[in-house]
Amino acid sequence: MGVMDQILEKAVEEEEAVSYDVLVVGGGIAGESASLDLADMGFKVLLVEKEPSVGGKMYLLSKVFPTLDCASCISTPRMAAVSHHPNIILHTYSEVLEIRKLSESDFQARILVKPRFVEDDCTGCGQCEKVCPVVVPKEYDFGLRGRKAAYIPFDTAVPKKALIDLDHCIFCGQCERTCPVGAVNFLQVPKVVKVRVRAVLIATGYELFSIERKTEYGYGKFKNVITAMQMDRLLAPTRPFNAVLRPSDGKEPSSIAFVLCSGSRDRTLNNPICSQVCCMYSVKQAQLLMGALPLADVTIYYMDIRAFGKGFEEFYQQAKAMGAMFVKGRVAKIEETENDDLVLWYEDIENGGRISKAVHDLVVLSVGLKPNSEIVEVFKGEVLERDELGWIRSRDENVNPVETSIKGVFAAGCVLGPKDIPDTVLEAGAAAAQVAAYLNEVGV
Amino acid sequence: MSERRSTVVQLRNRSGLKPSKENVELMRRSKEVQTAITKALKDGPKTVPEIAKATGLSKDEIFWHLMTMHKYGVVEPDEKDEAGYFRYRLVEG
Incomplete structure (x- = not known):
């Protein structure tokens, strides 16, 4: 047991006299958007985020697709807004331990506020x-x-x-x-705050797929095999390096490969679904890389390019026009050379399906998403249902997509399934409207 | 103020907490690597391979610590060489 766990064991229980209309779990873009919408309607919101800051994953991105707007410029005003809104109480570095439905529109929640x-x-x-x-x-x-x-x-x-x-x-x-x-x-000292809320909104988002499991790709073993989230950090204004450099030795890469569907559409990893965002974030990163490193070659290895959203196809064509190379073929394995370069073995579908290899000096794995839905375990008395892959199950995807198996508990964003930022914000707005309708229906 | 300053001592006394061997080793290693990098950069800006040659440390460990030192304002990038490596120099003062 770690030192922090020993200290958390001694948490002091406190009952809060104040009750809230809604408990929002998760302070990423979905939770922030829904909280602000509800707070603007006059509802009292308790927003709980497990990390020491709100912002979620959007803040960490370089730009958003397909508009190439700065991600942190969009998300930081919302982060500030949730902390200043008079109708929102924010607990960061806090975890929901238990949610119990006592009666209709009456939930009791226990929240661990860590020191x-x-x-x-x-x-x-x-x-x-x-x-x-x-x-x-x-x-x-x-x-x-x-x-x-x-x-x-x-x-x-x-x-x-x-x-x-x-x-x-x-x-x-x-x-x-x-x-x-x-x-x-x-x-x-830590404290456990006990509160009463009338509705709950789950917005705990996603985790990145654990691509270490795909041992053929060498992530965690080869220093110059990184995830697309790491590449987004390298391209962000708040980047960890002074430029886009490879981690093994700080060299500027001259040939960068993207491996799409890393951990998605892969039955060997028990994740058969498309993560919906990898094609477009890879196309985005390819464009940004061609701007940051004009002399570098960028190659994208893909099975299919799924450019289904508004402006996505044009965005894809733009990347091609800028010089990104698209190679249709699944990468089978990656090997490392003596000078830390990487050899990709792949099925070259457009050339008769032969086995080919190519050398790059930096490889980006376009890693898929998996649900961050462990929150279901805190529900006592009633079951918050998940589907067979772990995403929160909608009551009815066609007519009630943001309602869950428990009346009065709603969900929004990637915890319901992989989706991009505009769809997440849209769904957060829908969830806020549904929560408001529920609260108005059940009355005070 | 004096009471506030002693909270770490009070916590150690109350809980019997001691720094773990792993954390002490983390501290020792980062100090060792960062001291070696600093020493190597005292006679002028260097690339990661040049620092590796001067210190005998691995390039990935040097680069990781170099970027951490960059975050805390200890080093800053200089010019890039023909092979695509930035030189890094110590921040004066």
């Missing part, structure tokens, strides 16, 4: 980070560089407050001695 070991006086100056001597992989950069055990999640985190990662802390006290406002407090 950050830094008081709200923190100004986010970052002095504690500078003096902390422990370096560990930074989660928000998917391990591409390090962070300290005392850290601020990222530059525009909401709230922009430091926290101490006690599982990696050596208890040297440097952070505490350095903090100019005396905000570090190792004596903070």
Whole structure:
């Protein structure tokens, strides 16, 4: 058991006198959008996010497809808005432990609020980070560089407050001695807040498919095989490197390959479905790479290009016109050469289906999505149903897509199934409307 | 203020918490690598392969720490060489 787990075991139970209209679980773009819509309608919202900052995965992206708008420029105002809206109470670094339906439109929820070991006086100056001597992989950069055990999640985190990662802390006290406002407090204790809510909205999103399972691709073993989420970080304004460079030695890549359907449409990995976003985010990254590295070759290995949305086909054609090469063929395996380059073995479908190989100096695995739906386990008394692949099951996909198997519990975004950002925001709006209709129907 | 400053000591005393061997090793290794990088850069900007040659450390470990040092303002990129490697230099002051 880690140090933090030992401390969390001693959480103090508190009953909150305040009740809320809606508990929104998940502070990514779906949870933020739905919370803001509901709060603007006058409902009291309790928004719970398990990470130390709201923002979810959208904040981490470079740009969005097909418009190439800056992802963080769109998401940061929403992150700030949920923290300032008078009708929204935000708990970050908190987890929902239990939701129990007592009667219609009456749910009791227990929420674990974890200690950050830094008081709200923190100004986010970052002095504690500078003096902390422990370096560990930074989660928000998917391990591409390090962070300290005392850290601020990222530059525009909401709230922009430091926290101490006690599982990696050596208890040297440097952070505490350095903090100019005396905000570090190792004596903070966790608390479990018990609240009553009238409705629940699940917006816990997705996780990336664990592509280590596809051992033929060498992720985790070959330094220059990265995921598309890592590539998005490399292309983002808040990027972990000073440029797009390969992790094995910091060299600027000259030949970059994308392997589509990595972990999607793959029965050997028990994930037969299309993740819906990989084709277009790869086309987006290809275009951005051709801008960032004009001399580099970009090759996309694909089974089918699914450009089904508004403007997607034009976006795909634009990538081709810019010089991205599209090779139809499933990549079978990847090998590493002595100088950290990578050999891709693939079925060359457009040339008679022969086995071919090509050498690249950076490989991006366009990794699919899997549901982040463990939240079903916190429901007591009634079952929040999932489908056979783990996505939350809609009550009726045709007429009630955001209603779940429990009346009064709604869902929105990727926890219902893979989808892109515009569809997620649209679904969040629909869920907010359905929650409002439910609350109006059941009355006070 | 003096009481606040001692919270880490109080936590250690109350809970009997000690730094784990793994975390001490993490700290020791990052200090060792970052000190070696700093020493190698004292006589001028270098690429990752040049730092590897000077220190005997692996290129991927050097680059990972170099980018962490970049985040905390210890090093900054300089010019790029013909092979596509940036040189890095120590930030003055």
